[in-house]
Amino acid sequence: MADDIPYVIINPNSNGGKTGKELDYILSTCKRVFGDFNFKVTRKLGDGVFLAKEAKEAGFKTIVAIGGDGTLNEVSNVVANTDIKVGLVARGGSCDAHQTHGIPRKLEDALEIVAGGYNERFPLGLARGDTDRYFIDMTDAAFTGAAADADATFGWEWLPADFRYGLIAMKIALFNFRPVPSKIVVDDQIREVDVSAFAVGLSDVLAGFQILPGNHPRRNEFGVLIAKDLKGLRLIYNMLRALKGKHLKNKKHIEVLWGRNVVIESEKPMTWEAEGEIYSRKSTRVEIEYLPNAINLIIPEGWQYDTIIEEKPKLVSRIKARIN
Template sequence: MKKAVLIVNPSSGNEEAVEYESQAERKLSLFFDEVEVKRTEEKGDATQFAKQAAKEKVDSVFAMGGDGTVNEVISGLAEQDYRPKFGFFPLGTVNDLGRSLNISMNPQKAISSFDVERITTLDIGKINADYFMNIVAIGGIPEAISDVEVEEKTKFGKLAYFISGVKQVLNNKTYHFQLEIDGETMEIESSAVVIVLTRTVGGFQNIVPEAKANDGNLYLLYLKDQTITDTLKSVPDIVKGVDQSTDNIGYKPFTKGRLTMKAEADLHPSVDGDEGPELPLDFEVLPQHLKVYFGSESL
């Protein structure tokens, strides 16, 4: 008997989850003998539900919610002895992984177009003892972006992140980082260091056009800035997409690394939009770690 577990965050997408939950359950019932719906009530619930589903060896686990919910479900499945296939119906503000997998940002369309035959593999990032599916960002601008309130996200969508980032530029400062990337040591001065898995960042597509869902790489990006003017110079490079280092942006694909700071600073990394672990940070990619359902268009 094929069983699926649908993990729903009722507060996601301006509380749209309840509206779409029954539609998703009906759709999944066309492909699975049993569909069990679990609703989250607090942070960490989705991770525990996913771990339990892996323990029970269900066929597939689906998330319905924003990036935070997707991160929790993936974190519950990562490095389990048995890992169910993973799928999701995006409801939040940004949904970078959904965009990278060509899943519609319209929940009704994402549900109606789902097909169990469309499946591929997915890389997962590991940071210390945690996991990420899209981005880790360190620096003043990323910290400001991760602090965007839910009300602002609901009102302005992904523009809320841009507004917060622009405000922070005026007070931005640089930090001295040391990186060990695939055995190579680098020292950089930057206001922002970013590690990404997907081509879409902050809802803006093709920021890292080379990144694929299952290419086995992490991608390092950092601003080569020491002044506000330097920071602003990097914007055109980011907007057109980064596939090599420039005068304004550092870029390097890698598989394993470590980030430390040369001097103490009160920095809180952002992991998939939420506050992450304290520095130092150890990164690695778990290649083709999950089987994942993708959208209606070819990858």
């Protein structure tokens, strides 16, 4: 029976707690779309891992993550390198991975895509720092890692997630952050720089910022962003330019490399995060490996990964029209 119905994991704390307030609506919509289904609700950070393991051990073949990027990340860390299908339903703030894979924000439309069951295999990244962590979208450190760490305890959850993150990031840039001397190796490319921001991605967007414009999961390699020698107001200025991907024009301080194996050795530990989950604070050496075909995602059939970001809403609209 388990392999015939979806196992739904719901994070009620996502989107500033709005998901919890919509729980009855979410469950009734799941019932209308899926018919039979099992569900569990997370209570705290990390519960998504525990519940996904429970579903895996019970023999469920489809796990649906209803929440933000963090909920999806927790599920991904359990189902990596299996045949379990993962459904994506956006109920978080940024939901970067959901945008990458063309998932509509409307609950019923996203659930209909899951019910349709069309799936493809995609790469994952595997980062090794204090702990090992798979990521489906992007991992980052230095300035952005510090901002993500502060975001977890900042409060003000009533603010839109991307706006709140922006406020925190500006505070970190102005008062707390200094570039970190580091040696970076991307395949056979070596850079020794003072790192201001560092990101390794399978897609283009981080917390609403176009960090790696044009990057997507079908490139068959990581995009690696290196920002160097930036602090204070200059760092904030380039961060704001990243909202539209214009930071890459600053070739003196920002570079993008491409590759499958990344190693960074830093003079002091940096905070590392993946999809909002902190996995390393103490390590001075972090290794990141590209893993092809490592996860099975349910996506809209016909989604075009090389679509430029400005055209993605039109493509999502066409997919929604086909669903309805």
